[in-house]
Amino acid sequence: MYEMKTVVGTSQIDKDGLLKTSSIFDLMQDCSFFQLDSEEELTKYFNENNISMFLVSRQVDIYKLPKYSDKIIVRTYVYECNEAYGYRNTVIYDENYNELVICYAIGGFVDLSNGNLIRVPSSFIEKIKFDEKQKMNYLPRKINIDNDLLKETDRFKVKKYFIDDNNHVNNARYIDMSLDYADDYYKRIRIEYRTPAELGDTIIVRKAVIDDKVLLKFDSEDNKTYALLEFSYSL
Structure with missing residues (x-):
């Protein structure tokens, strides 16, 4: 689990003084990469094998938008992983740990030399630390559009x-x-x-x-x- 605390700034708000939707995504993305960087075994394996993770899908449920100068907490963790995909929750809280925004995201392992999705060995998966899956309504990864x-x-x-x-x-x-x-x-x-x-x-x-x-x-x-x-x- 990785957590960062910050304050909603003027560059992150919309015309109504509320946190912009794109700023929600920026905060979640930053926190997720900081968490990945903090995992030394993971970072070492990625660097040695020229691998990274690319986002495949994201679902974001918004309960309340914080406003300018509000103190917020962003927390992220991996709750599941297989040889092809990793599954992550990221939550934005107010300063009292009331849930404001909840997200689940799926990332795929990618070979950076060609951009193709790959499978990693199970021995690598065994080194990853998992946290408890967040309670939310998990909709399918694929979006059906006529x-x-x-x-x-x-x-x-x-x-x-x-x-x-x-x-x-x-x-x-x-x-x-x-x-x-x-x-x-x-x-x-x-x-x-x-x-x-x-x-x-x-x-x-x-x-x-x-x-x-x-x-x-x-x-x-x-x-x-x-x-x-x-x-x-x-x-």
């Missing part, structure tokens, strides 16, 4: 400020991209990450509204899917 219901809404080029040190669009930037297509304030966000988008790629936005959900599909010009997003206005 392509016939989707309508092209927009298209744009991937800019430099979307790119992280893996040279593709950072997972939190898909949230920034989606802000023009989903209204405030949703209670649950699900994202399924497919093909990493790179600098200069054209992203085609396709959208559908079904009941209380907004569905977004970010596609490439050659019909690959970069990411699927589902915004729900109820838990």
Whole structure:
């Protein structure tokens, strides 16, 4: 388990003074990588074998958004792992450890030399420390979307400020991209990450509204899917 304490700053809030959705993702991502870095055996194995973990999916349930200057606590841990995927909970609390945002995420082991998903030996899995699985409504990793219901809404080029040190669009930037297509304030966000988008790629936005959900599909010009997003206005 890894925990970090911070204060909601002005660069992290929206027009209403509340923590931005993309800032939620940034905080969770930072905490997760700090936790990975703190695991010496894990870091050593990754470095020696040129391996990393790429996010496959994330579900975020939002109960209450903290506001500017609120003290918050971000806690993350791995609760399960197999030879192909790791499963993680990340929770944002207020300063009294009341749950504000709960997340579960799935990451895949990736060979950095070619970007392919790989399987790691069971002997490596045995070295990982697991914590108790968080109580939440765990929805499936895959998001079902009827392509016939989707309508092209927009298209744009991937800019430099979307790119992280893996040279593709950072997972939190898909949230920034989606802000023009989903209204405030949703209670649950699900994202399924497919093909990493790179600098200069054209992203085609396709959208559908079904009941209380907004569905977004970010596609490439050659019909690959970069990411699927589902915004729900109820838990």
